[in-house]
Amino acid sequence: MAIERGWPLRALILDGGRPLSRWAADAVATADAELVEMTSDLIRELGEKDEDPPELLAVAEIPPDDYARVPVGPGFLGLAFDRPASPGNIGTLVRSADAFGAAAVIVTGHAADPYDPKSVRASTGSLFAVPVVREPSSHGVLAWIGSVRDRTGLALPVVGTDEHGSAAIDGYDLTQPALLVVGNEAHGLSQAWRDACDVTLRIPITGSASSLNAATAGTIALYEAARQRAAQPLP
Numbered sequence: 001m002a003i004e005r006g007w008p009l010r011a012l013i014l015d016g017g018r019p020l021s022r023w024a025a026d027a028v029a030t031a032d033a034e035l036v037e038m039t040s041d042l043i044r045e046l047g048e049k050d051e052d053p054p055e056l057l058a059v060a061e062i063p064p065d066d067y068a069r070v071p072v073g074p075g076f077l078g079l080a081f082d083r084p085a086s087p088g089n090i091g092t093l094v095r096s097a098d099a100f101g102a103a104a105v106i107v108t109g110h111a112a113d114p115y116d117p118k119s120v121r122a123s124t125g126s127l128f129a130v131p132v133v134r135e136p137s138s139h140g141v142l143a144w145i146g147s148v149r150d151r152t153g154l155a156l157p158v159v160g161t162d163e164h165g166s167a168a169i170d171g172y173d174l175t176q177p178a179l180l181v182v183g184n185e186a187h188g189l190s191q192a193w194r195d196a197c198d199v200t201l202r203i204p205i206t207g208s209a210s211s212l213n214a215a216t217a218g219t220i221a222l223y224e225a226a227r228q229r230a231a232q233p234l235p
Contacts, residue, residue, distance in 0.1 A: 001125035001126075001128040001129060002058060002060050002125075002128045003027060003030055003031050004128075005128045005129055007060050007061065007063075007128055008060065008061040009031045009032070009033035009058050009059065009060050009061070010033060010034065010059045010060070010061060011033050011034045011035070011036050011058070011059040012027070012028055012031055012033045012034070012035050012036070012056060012057070012058055012059075013036045013037075013038055013043060013046065013056070013057040013058070013059070014028070014035065014036070014037060014038075014043075014055070014056050014057075015037070015038065015039070015040050015043055015053065015055075016037035016038075017039075017040070018040070018055070020055070020056075021055060023055075024055045024056045027056060028056070031058070033058070033059075040053045041053075043057060048117055062115055063131075065133045065134045065135065066133070067133060067144050069104070069131040069133065070103060070104040070131050070133065071103050071104075071131075072103070072148050072152065072154075072177075073152075073177075074154070074177060075177065075229070076103055076154070076156065076177040076178070077100075077101060077102045077103060077174075077177070077178060077180070077222075077225055077229075078102060078103050078104050078105075078106065078178075078179045078180070079093065079097055079102050079104070079105050079106070079179070079180045079181075079182065079218060079221075079222065080105075080106040080107075080108055080135075080138075080141055080179060080180070080181045080182070080193075081093055081105060081106070081107050081108065081111070081181075081182050081214075081218070082108050082109055082138070082181060082182065082183045082184055082189055082190055082193050083108065083109035083110055083111050083183075083184040083187075083190065084107060084111050084112055084184065084185065084214065085111070085112055085184065085185055085186070086112060086118075086185060086214075086215075087112040087113060087114070087116035087117075087118040087119035087122070088118050088119065088122045088215075089112075089122075089185060089213070089214055089215040090105075090107060090111075090112055090114050090116075090119045090122070090123075091114075091118065091119035091120060091121065091122025091123035091124075091126075091127065092122050092123075092215040092219070093105060093182070093214075093215050093218045093219065094114070094119070094122075094123040094126050094127050094130050094132060095122065095123045095124055095126040096215070096218060096219040096222050096223075097126070097130050097222060098123075098126035098129050098130045099126075099222075100219075100222040100223055100225065100226040101222075101225075101226055101229070102130065102180075102222055102225075103130075103131070104130060104131040104132070104133060105130060105131075105132050105133075106132075106133045106134075106135055106141055107132065107133070107134050107135070108135045108136075108137060108138055108140075108141055108193075109135075109136070109137055109138070109190065111134075114127065114132045114134065115127075137192070138190065138192045138193050138196060139192070141179075142158075142196050145158065145179060154177050155176065155177070156177050156178065156179065157176070157178050157179070157198040157199065158178075158179050158181060158196055158197050158198050159172070159174070159178050159179065159180050159181065159197065159198065159199055159200075159201060159221075160180075160181045160183070160189050160193060160194065160197035160199070160200040160201070161180065161181065161182050161183070161189075161200070161201055161202075161203070161217050161218070161221050162183065162188060162189060162194075162200045162201070162202060163188075163202055163203075163205075163210075163211050163212075164200075164202065165199075165200035165201040165202030166199060166200055166201075166202075167199065167200075167201055167202070168201065168202060168203075168204055169201040169202065169203050169204075169220070169221060169224050170224060172199065172201050173228070174224060174225035174228045174229070175225075175228050175229050175232045178225070180218070180221050180222065180225070181193055181197060182214055182215075182217060182218040182221070183214065184214070185213070185214045201221070203217055203220050203221070
């Protein structure tokens with residue numbers, strides 16, 4: 001996926017004593033990268049897999065945290081994840097963003113690293129397809145949203161998700177361009193994000209569960225936006 005999406009690869013690491021499969025041979029032939037041979041034990045350690053060592057490892061260049069990478073248009077749907085503590089949850093939401101048509105994922109505040117191996121694996125390759133931007137605080141995101149509004153004339157509401165939200169998520173119009181915001185796994189949205197949201201939406205739940213996992217809630221919100229947009233009559 002990294003090769004397909006044009007990510008710059010600095011090196012490809014392979015086991016010099018192991019014959020390459022057709023897939024790995026094609027990757028080596030396609031990628032413009034230095035080839036480095038290592039032993040199986042080193043490749044296993046770098047790949048962090050308990051079973052057989054990976055056939056091929058790549059050293060890729062991390063793209064800049066630049067909003068120029070985020071495509072914005074009349075159908076824009078983005079997702080901001082506020083102070084996520086779990087890299088697995090970041091990767092899961094990047095995967096969901098890819099599946100449901102979101103343009104980007106913005107990771108804000110003191111957070112886990114979107115490029116942590118656990119995040120990369122949880123994204124199942126979607127990290128290479130969906131722009132991910134790291135932002136130190138909500139203020140930078142909101143400044144960018146303000147500039148987009150000024151430049152494009154889009155209303156672009158900031159839509160928070162919260163178990164005590166003012167409206168049910170299926171009753172809000174998500175066919176309009178919007179930025180969805182998902183809060184930290186333990187504490188939800190920060191006060192700064194709560195103050196910035198134009199609306200906060202809740203996901204109706206029943207049973208004994210008091211809340212949903214952050215990645216699950218974000219996935220449901222993305223699905224609801226995709227569902228509404230798919231049901232919207234074509235112009």
